[in-house]
Amino acid sequence: MxxxxxxxxxxxxxxxxxxxxxxxxxxxxxxxxSLSQKPPSKTPIQQKDNSPAEKWYVQFAAKQQQTTAYTEEINAPRPANGQHYFTGGIAVHPRYPGYDPRVPIIPFGTVVYPSPPLEINGDKYHSLVVMDTGDINYGLWGDYPYWFDVYFGNTEYYNIQNAKKYGAKKHDYYWYEEWK
Incomplete structure (x- = not known):
């Protein structure tokens, strides 16, 4: 044992x-x-009323920037945004001098608020919309990175006279862009 x-x-x-x-x-x-429990999914936060999530915007401002005026022939090619010309539309520099004019320093469709309001062909404009690019190489207005050129309509006598009368002026203005 x-x-x-x-x-x-x-x-x-x-x-x-x-x-x-x-x-x-x-x-x-x-x-x-613990393995059978899945972690919470990473979906955007939904509002209680199923409205889309809030968007945030940043305000930018340009002080004492040169502004000019231009007209365009009726059969001219479309502006850089591919849409049609309209009074109250503006052209801005491209993002980089001499490069792609379809990439403006201020995005196409952005609403710009000049101070004081601009007079175009006898009407006051409190807001303008970016639709085109101009001065591609910053040759004329290189000292003014946020220069803009205001569209005064088709090339016809009165619009040309009003654009010449406008000349070149310095303006303050601001705009908003979505926070990304």
Missing amino acids: LDNNKKMLIITAILIFIIMTITIVYANINGNK
Whole structure:
């Protein structure tokens, strides 16, 4: 027969084996529970009334920038934004001198608010819209990075006279762009 020391050693080994088995089984059960729980999805926060998420805007301002006036022939190619010319539209520098004129320093469609309002062909404009680029190489107005050229209409006598009368003036203005 086995002596008492050997019996105690076997019983201890069996108890250790049972404790280890219970620990492993317990860990697997709890581990599977945590693995089955998925992390929350990363979807945009929805408003309670299902309205779209808020957009944020940054206000930019340009001080004492040169402004000029121009007219365009009726059959002229479309402006750089690909749309049609309209009174109250403006041309700005491209983002980089001498490069792609389809990338303006102020994005197409941006509303610009001049101070004081501009008079175009007898009407006051409190806002203008970027539709074109001009002075591609910054050759005329390089000292004024935020220069703009105001469209005074088709090239016809009265519009030409009004554009000449406008000449070149310095203006303050501001605009907003979406925060990205």
